[in-house]
Amino acid sequence: MKNRTIVLFLVLGGLGAFGKLYAMADSISPKVEPVMEVESVSAKSGELDPAAVKVKTGEGEEQTLEEKIRAEIAAEMSEREKVLLEREKAAAEKEENLKAVEARVDVKVDELKGISTDIEAAVGTISKRKRVDIEKLSNMYANMKAKDAAAIINTMDIKMAVEIIDGMSPSAAGSVLGLMEPKKARDVTNAIFARGEKIAD
Structure with missing residues (x-):
């Protein structure tokens, strides 16, 4: 019992x-x-x-029961591993896409730098050519009779008149300004003076 x-x-x-x-x-x-x-x-x-x-x-x-428990644990771990692998794959794809975008941006930046350099070179060439042309015009008007030069410069716009008068020697510029219309001569003088102040600043 x-x-x-x-x-x-x-x-x-x-x-x-x-x-x-x-x-x-x-x-x-x-x-x-x-x-x-x-x-x-x-x-x-x-x-x-x-x-x-x-x-x-x-x-x-x-x-x-032991086999069942082990199999279910293994299945759950396999599923979690699958999810992690998918996340890692997605992260890797995003990183690759980001690198591709960065590479394209770098190419565009280099292209813009090249364009900017070309524009600066072109502007420099134009400015240099303009200075040469103005210097020639100033010498030409300086070698004319002051009365004839003043009559022509009177008809020019203020900007062109300033460039030509400013390119003359002081004595030639004084002779031409003395024979120009008073208002036009005053406007040219004021513009040259204002430009000098701007350069000094």
């Missing part, structure tokens, strides 16, 4: 442990409702042996 009581106690204790393992398996994969058959309880510890518990899945396949 005493031996039967001990065996019964061990069986009941094993079933309690079995209940805990079943709850664990159920929390891992709630979609599968296995039908479990207890075949062995450890007589030494009174605990359920997962390797000896047979489980039937929804597909009718039979496996031990």
